Amino acid sequence: MGLKVYNTLTRKVEDFKPLAEGKAGIYVCGPTVYGHAHLGHAKSYVSFDILVRYLRYLGYAVTYVQNITDVGHLTDDADEGEDKLVVAAKKEKKHPMALAEYYTRSYFEDMDKLHCVRPDISPRASGHIPEQIELVKKLLEKGYAYEVNGSVYFDVSKFSDYGKLSGRNVEDMQAGARVEVSPDKKHPADFALWKKAEPNHIMQWLSPWGNGFPGWHLECSVMSMKYLGKTIDIHGGGMENQFPHHECEIAQSEAANGAQFVKYWLHNNMVTVNGQKMGKSLNNFILLKELFSGSHELLSRKYDPLAVRQLILQSHYRSPIDFSDAALTAAQSGFDRISDAVIALRNRMGQAPDGEADKVVLGELEELTGTFEEAMNNDMNTSVGLSVMFDLVRLANRLFEKKDATGQTLKAVDEKFSILGGAVLGIVKDEYPQTGFPDNKPLEDIIDKFNLFVEIRELLRRKKQFKASDDIRNYLGTAAIEIEDSPDGSQLKGLDDFLKRYRNLKIHGNKKEAEKYSKSIIEYFKNALGVE
């Protein structure tokens, strides 16, 4: 059984059969880079990242194209609307292109943290103006478009399939409240292919119809065609883009090419925050950077980017997901549980006794792999896929208890973590840093001191001086550093966080806080040593 996906076009779950055997071309609507990425971006791009990763796991040669929209769409559909990018650029006093570049980098930074694999091609809309002009010309030639006053519109009445994706028909929508229809349009549903620019419009290009800029659906048609061909296997995007964006893409592409544009349309559902739609006007907009640093008033703490990823994977991509501080905290705990097990597993692998891998364990791993694949094949049921990770955690921890697992057995378990949890789900890391801040020499001293405490405590414990030993643990606890005792020795936990917090305080120049913090450190050093 192979992969099945839900195709919005047919409203059915279908077997995925690519156009070319063993290959898959995927186009996903990328971000408009006029601001930092937010939770909605995370949901969408993690969802399609899973699709790409899983197709690769299945052996497909995937070409993943995701555009960067750096020609801002207009803020409304009427001709008077301003370009989003231009508006933002004015506000930040930057050239729109500088702004686009800045937010493009920010976007990739955030996506890297979420372990979203980079697209094979990230085409910029601004880099494909000639191709867009060509497509407009072609549509004019074929009679699907008309020019009015230096703008070109797509004539929806000429394309009978218009509405086939979103299940709308043009007549019904006329009744709906539509904002200010441009008087240039023959029909309110017609959409712009090319727009005339006013002299003061910063982003404009020369075209056969005068100076202007491309309409906001055009780039996706042009760039997917250029890099993936006239018909592509999969087009993904957020479901709010079904109409009008994707509907218009279909109209343009199919009218121009006379060929089916997309075989499988996949749409992810939306994000809510505390049960409410996330919207700029609603003040519940959470940026990924705020999530990763904990600097949003709705958040009680910062969250590991991969814990956010895990929360997204806990539900289906076609279901809405509600982000709340409680949900994030729960996901973080679960993520830590998996990470801890993998770290322990890798630490023990080298010390484990030699010998063949346990047949029973190998059998269990096979079974779990089957469960995983079955779930993922079913329109990417990541929730069940993730549950397999927890089965692996339990399996690994049980092996540790028995202590007789061979290195080969542990290695087999680690392989599943690495492939299913790492390569496919993207929540298991290749490497877990111990305490790595090589560029923070002074902090290493602090770590040394912490380690000294651990050693002192070991001595005390051996001498059964439990009161003093508990004190040390408590003191360190006030800095959110935990000591975990085990037969193999004691481990410090939370050092990374401690160091990050410490470094952030210094870097961000919050002197008062930094001072308070270092004082508190000195304080418990003193206390623990029992000196004044």
Place this chain on the structure above:
RNA sequence: GGCGGCGUAGCCAAGAGGCCUAAGGCGACGGUUUGCAAAACCGUUAUUCGUCGGUUCGAAUCCGACCGCCGCCUCCA
């Protein structure tokens, strides 16, 4: 107004006609382990799936009505 989705334990969330007296996670509680903790392991935590009807030998799953919530139709992922 048009289109669509959802309502499953304290919370999050799979399941989409019999394998369901319903995965998994978080939380809580009990036990094992530990000097005590933590972590881990074992166990408990929904005889029931918004409500009421219907179809069926059989429904969380299909149909209808109702209640509640959410989204899209306008820039948004």
